[in-house]
Amino acid sequence: QVQLQESGPGLVKASETLSLTCTVSGASISSYYWSWVRQPPGKGLEWIGNIFYSGSTNYSPSLKSRVIISVDTSRNQFSLRLTSVTAADTAVYYCARLNKVTTDYLYYYMDVWGKGTTVTVSS
């Protein structure tokens, strides 16, 4: 079955860059869109951005100036970089697959998620 696994440092210093990787197994990264979502402690879900295997991206307007999502098809991975982090970026970070359903229209939803990785920004 399809599995996603986030990896990266659990602790990042303020003003530095957060870097995470999502490794996909059981599916080709070249067939789907992929997402990053985060959840600050005790708060709700926040969409960060999407990427297609071709490299086309969409980012949350609130994070757009600081975020880059990239894909490595040879490793079946996609990655998140968030620059100039502050304590407000402390969160559990999830990667997810965007499944596509075609009826009369084209629908996307996040059907497979990683377990999440906790990133703490320290001062």
Place this chain on the structure above:
Amino acid sequence: DIQMTQSPSSLSASVGDRVSIACRASQSIDNYLNWYQQKPGKAPQVVIYAASSLQSGVPSRFSGSGSGTDFTLTISSLQPEDFATYYCQQSYSTLYSFGQGTKLEIK
């Protein structure tokens, strides 16, 4: 940006109850609306996509309705495993957004 607003923010109910959670979009999103269930310490799981389509493997007591700006998630007869936080999410825009969540608690 499309803002998603859920109500209520929290809800207490008993096993066997019928409950509904509302989600309102700041503009029309047709039926590009998904619902997710999240249990403590776990990743979210989709329950409904395209406003009313039941994800494979999800019990039929879950249903979704609505179109345009107003949507509802209904659980027809609450089971112990349904107590969780539920989020709506729009995919009408290429810039996705989630509602703030509704925590469903045991009365």
